[in-house]
Structure formats: structure tokens, C-alpha cells
Amino acid sequence: MANGEIQQLIAQYGYWLMAFGAIVEGETFLVAGGVAAQQGILHLPGLIALALVGSALHDNSLFWLGRLGGKKILQKKPDFHKKVDKGLKLFDKYGVLLIIALRFAYGFRTMIPTVLGMSQINAKKFFFYDLLGGLIWSSVFIIGGYWFGKAIDVFVKDLSHYSAWGFRAVAIAILMILLALGIYFWRKRFF
Numbered sequence: 001m002a003n004g005e006i007q008q009l010i011a012q013y014g015y016w017l018m019a020f021g022a023i024v025e026g027e028t029f030l031v032a033g034g035v036a037a038q039q040g041i042l043h044l045p046g047l048i049a050l051a052l053v054g055s056a057l058h059d060n061s062l063f064w065l066g067r068l069g070g071k072k073i074l075q076k077k078p079d080f081h082k083k084v085d086k087g088l089k090l091f092d093k094y095g096v097l098l099i100i101a102l103r104f105a106y107g108f109r110t111m112i113p114t115v116l117g118m119s120q121i122n123a124k125k126f127f128f129y130d131l132l133g134g135l136i137w138s139s140v141f142i143i144g145g146y147w148f149g150k151a152i153d154v155f156v157k158d159l160s161h162y163s164a165w166g167f168r169a170v171a172i173a174i175l176m177i178l179l180a181l182g183i184y185f186w187r188k189r190f191f
Contacts, residue, residue, distance in 0.1 A: 014042045015050055022054025022134075025109055027141045028182055034145020035152070044146060051138030052131065055103055059113045059130045066117025074118075087115030099129035103137035107188075 014036055021029020030051055037044040066073075074080055090112075091098050102112045116126055152174070 010036050010041050015046065018042075018047050019050045019054045022051040022138065023058045025055075025058065025103075028178070028185075030138060030141035031145035031148065034142040034147075035149035037142070038146045038149030038153070044142065047142050048135070048138050051142060052134045055134035055137060056127075056131055059102065059109075059134070060127060062110055062113040063117040063123070063126055063130075066114035067123070068117075070114070070118035083111060084115050084118060087111055088119055091116060091119060091121070096125070096129045099126060100133035100136065102130070103133050106185075 014033060017029055018033045020026075021033070030047075033042060033047045033051070034044070036042040037047055070084075074084065087108075094101075098112065099116065102109055105112060113126075113130070
């Protein structure tokens with residue numbers, strides 16, 4: 001597949017991938033979207049908006065799952081009581097900062113909104129602070145990807161006087177590092 005074809009695919013499906021990545025909590029998607037924005041393929045503010053919508057959809061779905069079905073879940077899974085109590089104690093300790101920071105709480109991003117849905121917190125208050133946290137989260141990773149893309153551009157331009165094999169070796173090394181990081185975080189999450 002040629003470079004132009006890849007760019008066309010990213011331009012065509014990149015926004016959908018961004019929304020999906022935000023729903024499934026994929027920082028890698030956000031960073032890649034930022035790199036694509038730096039290359040002029042995708043629109044930076046649009047990416048941030050889509051990531052914000054995806055993260056809000058994810059968190060608020062879990063919040064309402066906890067709000068509407070939390071008691072049934074606890075009846076069927078009584079061992080969850082300790083986790084719920086732990087989550088509520090975290091909210092008592094940190095308040096709305098927990099909602100703002102929940103997108104950065106790797107490994108707890110599904111538990112925290114669900115538990116908060118079981119609490120007495122006002123749904124509008126949760127929604128507002130979740131949007132604020134989602135905006136910070138999406139901006140950090142997408143803009144981080146944008147600046148990472150700029151750094152790659154500078155690095156590649158410095159390498160332009162080397163052979164094509166040297167460029168390919170660097171590109172493969174970067175891809176291997178990104179793949180290794182992706183596998184590491186995936187294993188950490190699911191195992």
C-alpha cells in the first residue's frame with residue numbers, strides 16, 4: 001500500500017477511529033490522531049471534539065449503568081461490595097477531582113463511573129466534571145501526538161541525507177517501540 005493510499009484511508013476513517021479509540025479508552029488512537037493532524041490529514045480541534053464525545057459516551061454509559069442497575073449487580077455479585085466501598089471512599093476523599101482525573105486512572109476507568117452512578121452524586125454534576133476531565137485527557141494525548149509528529153518530522157528531515165535503508169530502519173524501530181508499548185499496556189490491562 002502506497003503512502004498516498006494510507007493517507008487517504010486515514011483521512012477517510014481517521015475520525016471514526018478517533019471516536020472509537022476514545023470510547024475504548026485508547027490513548028494510542030489519540031496520539032496517532034495527533035500525529036495525523038500534524039501531517040495535515042486530520043483537523044486537530046475536530047479530533048479533540050470527537051475524543052471528548054467518545055470519552056463522555058463511555059463514562060456516562062457506565063455511570064447510568066451504575067445508577068440504573070447497580071443494585072442488581074451488587075445482588076448478583078456480592079463480592080463487588082468491597083470495590084464499591086473503595087470507590088466511594090475515593091470519591092469522599094477527592095471529590096470532583098476523582099471525576100476529572102478518572103480518564104487518567106488506568107485500570108479504574110470502568111469502575112469509577114459505575115460506582116459513582118451508584119452513589120448519590122448528581123448526574124449533571126458528574127456529566128459536567130466528566131466533560132472537563134475528558135477535554136483535558138483528549139487534549140493532552142492528541143496535542144502530545146501532534147508535537148510527537150513535529151519531532152518526528154524534524155528527526156526525519158535530519159536523516160534525509162542518509163540512505164533509504166537508514167530511514168526504513170528508523171521507521172521500523174519506531175513502529176516496533178509503539179507496538180511493544182501497545183502490547184505492554186494491553187497485557188497490563190487484561191492480565
